Amino acid sequence: MDQTSGVCELERLLEEKSDILLVGHFNPDGDSIGSMVAMHSYLDARGIRSTMVVPSSFPEFLHFLDPENEIRDFVRQPDAALKAIEGSDLFICLDFNSMSRVEGLEGPIRRNGSPRVVIDHHLGPELSDFVLAFSKSDISSACEVLFEVLMKMPDIDGKVSNLPARCIEALYTGMMTDTNNYANSVFPSTMDMASMLLRTGLDKEKIQSAVFDNFSESRMHLMGYMLQKKMTVLPEQHTAYMILTKSEKDRFNYKEGDTEGFVNLPFAIRGVLVTALFTESDSFIRVSLRSKCSFSVNEFSKAYFNGGGHAKASGGRLYMPIEAIPHYFEKSIEKFIASYQGTPFDK
Numbered sequence: 001m002d003q004t005s006g007v008c009e010l011e012r013l014l015e016e017k018s019d020i021l022l023v024g025h026f027n028p029d030g031d032s033i034g035s036m037v038a039m040h041s042y043l044d045a046r047g048i049r050s051t052m053v054v055p056s057s058f059p060e061f062l063h064f065l066d067p068e069n070e071i072r073d074f075v076r077q078p079d080a081a082l083k084a085i086e087g088s089d090l091f092i093c094l095d096f097n098s099m100s101r102v103e104g105l106e107g108p109i110r111r112n113g114s115p116r117v118v119i120d121h122h123l124g125p126e127l128s129d130f131v132l133a134f135s136k137s138d139i140s141s142a143c144e145v146l147f148e149v150l151m152k153m154p155d156i157d158g159k160v161s162n163l164p165a166r167c168i169e170a171l172y173t174g175m176m177t178d179t180n181n182y183a184n185s186v187f188p189s190t191m192d193m194a195s196m197l198l199r200t201g202l203d204k205e206k207i208q209s210a211v212f213d214n215f216s217e218s219r220m221h222l223m224g225y226m227l228q229k230k231m232t233v234l235p236e237q238h239t240a241y242m243i244l245t246k247s248e249k250d251r252f253n254y255k256e257g258d259t260e261g262f263v264n265l266p267f268a269i270r271g272v273l274v275t276a277l278f279t280e281s282d283s284f285i286r287v288s289l290r291s292k293c294s295f296s297v298n299e300f301s302k303a304y305f306n307g308g309g310h311a312k313a314s315g316g317r318l319y320m321p322i323e324a325i326p327h328y329f330e331k332s333i334e335k336f337i338a339s340y341q342g343t344p345f346d347k
């Protein structure tokens with residue numbers, strides 16, 4: 001479906017439905033929270049009621065986007081989240097491509113049975129799960145996809161100044177965080193959007209400092225410790241990885257979001273083109289993978305880490321003792337490189 005007819009269809013759904021639920025993915029990041037808040041603020045300005053729900057808690061540095069604690073978090077407020085889902089007649093899914101990404105909320109949302117719209121930028125959306133999809137992968141973020149959609153809405157009429165200030169702030173935050181502060185996944189359209197948002201008088205410094213200068217002292221100590229003690233570089237594979245255990249999390253008073261950006265740190269080493277971060281949690285090991293070259297971490301994750309995402313940024317999960325990770329990871333990367341079609345370390 002082309003975007004123009006998609007926007008008409010979305011407009012029709014918004015007119016027809018009265019209890020809209022906006023949902024982000026598990027472990028929501030800046031793009032997920034940003035796109036939800038932006039959509040919520042847009043609908044609010046139109047007098048359309050919507051509720052925001054996430055499957056798990058989001059990092060504290062994003063709380064400035066939700067000053068009135070409107071976002072329902074299924075982990076902390078399961079009853080409120082489920083009640084909101086029950087009463088909804090339209091779901092708008094933001095920043096994920098598969099219903100499995102909402103974890104515990106998937107069942108309740110499917111049981112409700114109301115139509116689902118997806119606004120996302122991941123590869124391979126599961127289209128059969130949605131009545132309407134705005135999906136593009138050669139773009140910075142879900143916020144950028146949403147921005148394109150909003151600009152085509154009749155009431156916005158292509159004028160950024162018609163968007164509410166909170167919507168603009170949230171869109172900027174999502175784009176800024178998903179590009180790792182304009183380092184990755186930046187397209188000409190990304191800069192166009194950034195400049196259009198900035199022209200509205202958006203306080204970029206405020207967002208910048210809320211997101212990047214807002215960590216605890218113990219998080220800085222954790223970062224130093226990880227770099228000094230927990231980073232392994234595999235020069236032949238142009239790869240570096242780090243492992244964070246549960247006991248180390250406790251030792252450094254770990255809070256949700258504290259490892260944000262850690263996976264990108266080894267890229268500062270000359271020759272490192274692929275990175276991985278393994279974080280132990282109660283029931284599984286969270287895997288984050290990044291690439292600066294033709295090595296597809298999406299394919300790598302699908303093959304060895306029960307996950308996927310983008311060619312240059314992917315996630316996954318492992319169910320094994322944390323001590324087994326170095327061997328498993330090093331063997332996996334050797335096998336993956338050996339089976340690679342073409343050269344994995346091209347630009």
Ligand SMILES: [Mn+2]
Binds near residue numbers: 031032121142
């Ligand atoms: Mn995203």
